[in-house]
Amino acid sequence: MKQEILRILSFNKGNFVSGEEISEKLKVSRTAIWKHINALREDGYIIESQTRLGYRLVKKPDLLLPEEVRLNLNSRIIGSEVKYYSKIDSTNTEAKKLAQMGEKEGTVVIAEEQTGGRGRKGRAWNSPFGMGIWVSVILRPQISPVEAPGLTLVAAVAAAKAVRNVTGLPVKIKWPNDLMLNSKKVGGILTELSAEIEVVNFIVVGIGINVNNESFPEELREIATSLKIEQAGKEKLDRVQLLCELLHRFEEEYFAFITGRQKEILKQWKGLSDTLSSIVRVIGPSSIIEGRAVDLDETGALLVEKEDGSVERIISGDVSLRSIPSKDV
Amino acid sequence: MKQEILRILSFNKGNFVSGEEISEKLKVSRTAIWKHINALREDGYIIESQTRLGYRLVKKPDLLLPEEVRLNLNSRIIGSEVKYYSKIDSTNTEAKKLAQMGEKEGTVVIAEEQTGGRGRKGRAWNSPFGMGIWVSVILRPQISPVEAPGLTLVAAVAAAKAVRNVTGLPVKIKWPNDLMLNSKKVGGILTELSAEIEVVNFIVVGIGINVNNESFPEELREIATSLKIEQAGKEKLDRVQLLCELLHRFEEEYFAFITGRQKEILKQWKGLSDTLSSIVRVIGPSSIIEGRAVDLDETGALLVEKEDGSVERIISGDVSLRSIPSKDV
Numbered sequence: 179m180k181q182e183i184l185r186i187l188s189f190n191k192g193n194f195v196s197g198e199e200i201s202e203k204l205k206v207s208r209t210a211i212w213k214h215i216n217a218l219r220e221d222g223y224i225i226e227s228q229t230r231l232g233y234r235l236v237k238k239p240d241l242l243l244p245e246e247v248r249l250n251l252n253s254r255i256i257g258s259e260v261k262y263y264s265k266i267d268s269t270n271t272e273a274k275k276l277a278q279m280g281e282k283e284g285t286v287v288i289a290e291e292q293t294g295g296r297g298r299k300g301r302a303w304n305s306p307f308g309m310g311i312w313v314s315v316i317l318r319p320q321i322s323p324v325e326a327p328g329l330t331l332v333a334a335v336a337a338a339k340a341v342r343n344v345t346g347l348p349v350k351i352k353w354p355n356d357l358m359l360n361s362k363k364v365g366g367i368l369t370e371l372s373a374e375i376e377v378v379n380f381i382v383v384g385i386g387i388n389v390n391n392e393s394f395p396e397e398l399r400e401i402a403t404s405l406k407i408e409q410a411g412k413e414k415l416d417r418v419q420l421l422c423e424l425l426h427r428f429e430e431e432y433f434a435f436i437t438g439r440q441k442e443i444l445k446q447w448k449g450l451s452d453t454l455s456s457i458v459r460v461i462g463p464s465s466i467i468e469g470r471a472v473d474l475d476e477t478g479a480l481l482v483e484k485e486d487g488s489v490e491r492i493i494s495g496d497v498s499l500r501s502i503p504s505k506d507v
Numbered sequence: 508m509k510q511e512i513l514r515i516l517s518f519n520k521g522n523f524v525s526g527e528e529i530s531e532k533l534k535v536s537r538t539a540i541w542k543h544i545n546a547l548r549e550d551g552y553i554i555e556s557q558t559r560l561g562y563r564l565v566k567k568p569d570l571l572l573p574e575e576v577r578l579n580l581n582s583r584i585i586g587s588e589v590k591y592y593s594k595i596d597s598t599n600t601e602a603k604k605l606a607q608m609g610e611k612e613g614t615v616v617i618a619e620e621q622t623g624g625r626g627r628k629g630r631a632w633n634s635p636f637g638m639g640i641w642v643s644v645i646l647r648p649q650i651s652p653v654e655a656p657g658l659t660l661v662a663a664v665a666a667a668k669a670v671r672n673v674t675g676l677p678v679k680i681k682w683p684n685d686l687m688l689n690s691k692k693v694g695g696i697l698t699e700l701s702a703e704i705e706v707v708n709f710i711v712v713g714i715g716i717n718v719n720n721e722s723f724p725e726e727l728r729e730i731a732t733s734l735k736i737e738q739a740g741k742e743k744l745d746r747v748q749l750l751c752e753l754l755h756r757f758e759e760e761y762f763a764f765i766t767g768r769q770k771e772i773l774k775q776w777k778g779l780s781d782t783l784s785s786i787v788r789v790i791g792p793s794s795i796i797e798g799r800a801v802d803l804d805e806t807g808a809l810l811v812e813k814e815d816g817s818v819e820r821i822i823s824g825d826v827s828l829r830s831i832p833s834k835d836v
Contacts, residue, residue, distance in 0.1 A: 274607065275607070278603065323655070326704060371652070372700070373652070375627075375698050
C-alpha cells in the first residue's frame, strides 16, 4: 500500500493529489492513507499536505530504498527481490549467506554503507554512506565453475553501459574487473561462487560504483574517482536511476550469457575495454609479464603478446597500463 | 580431563586401574574422577568399578566420539578440531557454514547420521545412524578454483588407502568420485568450494563410506554395498580406527597436493582406479561418449579414446563400465 501511494505521488511529482482521489484509486480509508504518508515521511520523503488540495511529493530522500527501486525497475528477475541495509559489513558476504539458505535467483542486496566492503583478493573497498552503489546479485546459472568468469564480463559490460546511458561519461573496463574514468578507478566487480567440482551452486556478483563521492581517503586520491567528480557540472547523480539502469542492463547481459550468446558479451566487452591494444604489465601470482594486450578469449582470459612474439594467456593478475591506445571510444 | 581419564583407561583396556593411580597421575580428586567416569558411562562406555581394584574399561561405545578420535589420531592438522553430531542434515552443509564463519583449516565435521546426506549434483546419500563414516573436512589451500578437482583425487586416494590398510579389502576408485568394491559403490566423495574467480576462499571435502551397513534400501541393493558385507567374516568394523586412518592418509595426500607433488597423487590414483583401461560409457551434460578410458590428466579430467581413435577430455559425467580390465590389483 505504501508502495502504491508512493507510486501515485511520484507519478504526480510536484503536483497535489487529493486524499479522496488516492482513497478511491486504492480503495482504502483516508486515515490509512494519512498513516502511510507519515511512514513515507519517516523514510525521508518530503510530502506537503494541504486541506482541500491533498498531498504533494516535494522531495525524495537520497537513498536506495526498495520502494524506489521497485518503482523504477524494468527488469523481471534481477532485482525482483531487494534486501536493503542502511549499513552492512559487505553486501557480497550477506548475499552469500542468503544464497546458502536458499534465496532465489535475482535477489539483490543493497547497502548505503559497507563497513567491510571488499574487492578482489580480500582488498578493502571504500564504501561510505549514501555515496555509491554497493550491490550484490544472487545468480543460479546451471554452469560449471570454469564458466563463472563469464559473469564478471557480464557485470562489467552491464555496469559500463548503465553508467554511459545515465551519465554520458565514457567509462571503460580494465581487465579483469575495474571500471575506469580518466585512468582512475570508478567501480569494480567481485564475483564469488559456491560450487561442486562440476556444477555451480550459486554465484554472487558484487558491483561497486563510486557515484557521489566528493573526496577519497588520501591513499586512494591518485587512483580512485567518482562519477560526480568526473562530471562537467559536478552535479549530484540520482543513484536510484543508475541502480535501476544497472539491474536492467545486467539482466539483459545475463540472459545473453545463459542462452549461449557469450560472443555478443565478449564483443561488447572488447569495445568497452581500455586494456586491449595497450602495452600492459601484468603482475601475476608467480611472474611479471609485459607486452601488448591483444585479445580476450571466451573464458575471460587476457591474451598478452610479448616482445618475442609469443602470446601468454593470463587468467589472474594485476594489470597496469604502460601506454594507452590513442583511439577514442 | 575426561579425555585424559579415557586415555588411561583405554591404554589399560581390560585391566583395572586404581582411582588412586589416576588421581596421582592427573592431580585431581577421586570424587572428580568418579564424576568423569560417570560422564563416560553416559556416553556409552561400559566401565566396571570395584572397591580396592578401581576402574576397568570393558567396552567402548560404537560411536565416533571426538574423544575417541583424538585418542587415535596421528594427523597434525586434519582432525585437529572435531565437530561431532549425533544427527545432522549434511556434514558438508554444516562444514560450509562453519567455514563461512571463519572456521580454520583441518576442522572436521562428523555425524553418526545424516538426514539429508548428499552426493554429486544433489543426489541423496543414504547415511543411517552409526553405520558409516560421514565426514567433511574444511580446507583453505591457496589455489585457484580450477585446481580444486585435485582435492577429489586427494580424498579418493586417501579413502582407498585407508580402507585397504584397515580392512585389506581391494577397494578401487571409479572416476570421478566413487569408491567401489566388487563393482558396487561402497563410498563417495563430494568436493564443494567457495571461491572468487582467481582464488579459493575455502573447500569442503565430504567423504562417505558405508562401513557396517547390513542392508540397503531396495533401490540401492544392486548398486551399493558396505565394508562389513564384503568382508569374509562379515565382522563389524571399528569405525574409529578407520576414520583416524582416513584422516591421517588424507593429511598425507593433502600435504603432497599443496607442496606441488600432484604427480605422486595422480600416480597412486591411477594404480587404484577401476576405470582406466576399461571400456566406458560416459553420460555427460550434453552427450554420451563410449570408448576406452586411457588416462587421467593433471586436472583430474578423464581421457577417453573413441573408436575412431580420437581422444575426448571429460571433466563431468556419469561413467558406467562396459568391460573391466582383467588384471588384478
